Amino acid sequence: MKVDVCPCGRLDAHKRLLTYAACCAPLHAGEAAPDAERLMRSRYSAFVLADVPYLLATWHSSTRPATLELESQAKWLGLDIKSHRSTGVDRLEVEFVARFRLAGRAVxxxxxSRFVREDGRWFYVDGDMR
Known part of the structure; x- marks a missing residue:
């Protein structure tokens, strides 16, 4: 799938949407996310693009499932990062709202979400639904 604007909705300094190539593509290709928020955004983009290997690779080994089945009929509509805060050295929480449609129903x-940094890389640990 060709993607021009990054699905995560990140803006540049001039409040313009970043391209996928300038935003999440380098992370999907193996570059380490500089912070937990960027990892969160890249994971959202991976859901949009059905990049299961990336989602599993960025999931902490202590909570990562053996497999991951994505809902193929989901139409992703947007991501809103509400807040992010440090909860300790190399630990961060990111509150977000992701919107999508499934079988004609808005979700x-x-x-x-909780993230941890190990050996210079951020990983998704787990999250609580609000």
Missing amino acids: RQHEL
């Missing part, structure tokens, strides 16, 4: 996923 709003509001989650507080």
Whole structure:
């Protein structure tokens, strides 16, 4: 799938949407996310693009499932980062709302996600639905 604007909706300094190539593509290709928020955004983009290997690779080994099945009929509509805060050295929480449609029904996923940095790389640990 060709993607011009990045699905995560990140803006540049001039409040313009970043391209996928300038935003999440380098992370999907193996570059380490500089912070947990960027990892969160890249994971959202991976859901949009059905990049299961990336989602599993960025999931902490202590909570990562053996496999991941994505809902193929989901139409992703947008991501809103509500807040992010440090909870300790190399630990961060990101609160977000992801919106999508499934079988014609609007779904709003509001989650507080926890991330940890190990060996210079951020990983998704788990989250609580709000």
